[in-house]
Amino acid sequence: MEEEFEFRLPKGMIGANGELHHQGKIKLLTAKDELIVQKLSRRYPDTDLVFLLLSQAIAKLGNLNKVTSEQLEQLFLPDFFYLQNLFRSLQPQNVNASGEL
Numbered sequence: 001m002e003e004e005f006e007f008r009l010p011k012g013m014i015g016a017n018g019e020l021h022h023q024g025k026i027k028l029l030t031a032k033d034e035l036i037v038q039k040l041s042r043r044y045p046d047t048d049l050v051f052l053l054l055s056q057a058i059a060k061l062g063n064l065n066k067v068t069s070e071q072l073e074q075l076f077l078p079d080f081f082y083l084q085n086l087f088r089s090l091q092p093q094n095v096n097a098s099g100e101l
Contacts, residue, residue, distance in 0.1 A: 003028050004059055007086055011076040013061060021062025026083075029057055029091060044069070054083055057091075 004027045012020040033056040040052050051069035058067045075083070 005086075005090060007082075009061075009075075009079040010082055011079050013067075013071065013075055013079060015062065015064065015071075019062065021064060024061035025059040026057050026086060026090065027059045029053070033057070040069075050084065054087060057087055058083075 004025045007024050007026055009022050009024065012022040015021055037049070037052045037056055041047070041049055044052075047069050051072045054072050055067055055069045058072075059065075061067050064071075072080070072083075
């Protein structure tokens with residue numbers, strides 16, 4: 001089973017040094033990722049959950065091996081919508097406690 005998927009942002013994220021990041025990899029979230037997101041949401045209550053989830057799911061973007069929720073907040077809207085749709089298409093929806101869909 002494939003766990004990481006390559007993507008290309010329509011516009012690209014501008015990095016701290018002005019470089020443009022287009023290519024990336026997004027991964028399927030694990031239970032550990034979910035726990036990390038829960039902890040981060042308590043630590044940073046003003047950060048929208050979608051940014052925390054995406055920051056855990058994006059395994060690489062350009063030359064960045066880690067993307068923070070703060071960096072994701074700077075995305076152009078087409079890129080943000082693209083990542084949201086990609087995330088929804090890859091992550092299982094409506095999974096119950098027994099792991100069944």
